[in-house]
Amino acid sequence: MIRCEDVLREISDLLDEEITVEMRVQIETHLCACRHCKVLVDTTRKTLTLVSSHSFLELPQGVSERLLESLVEAGREAVDRHHEQADDELLAFRGHPRAPLVKREVET
């Protein structure tokens, strides 16, 4: 079973259709189980489709690559936040002092 990090690493190959059938199946399987990665892949695919369908813009060479890189970077940060959030929820559940302060402020 591949992880979110693996999906992020393979996303450009996936969207460029330069990927093995085995990896594609693994990623599709992961996307069925992980809504977070599915949203990321869908968003990235839509953005690239939008950019490439507007060919009159004549994007300078390398722009689409940089766009993809920035999207993947944003996705990586989102996954990191997602994991941190999960950690915080776990700590809150255990009554750990590092539990989110926001929740306590709401209560008082």
Ligand SMILES: [Zn+2]
């Ligand atoms: Zn994932």
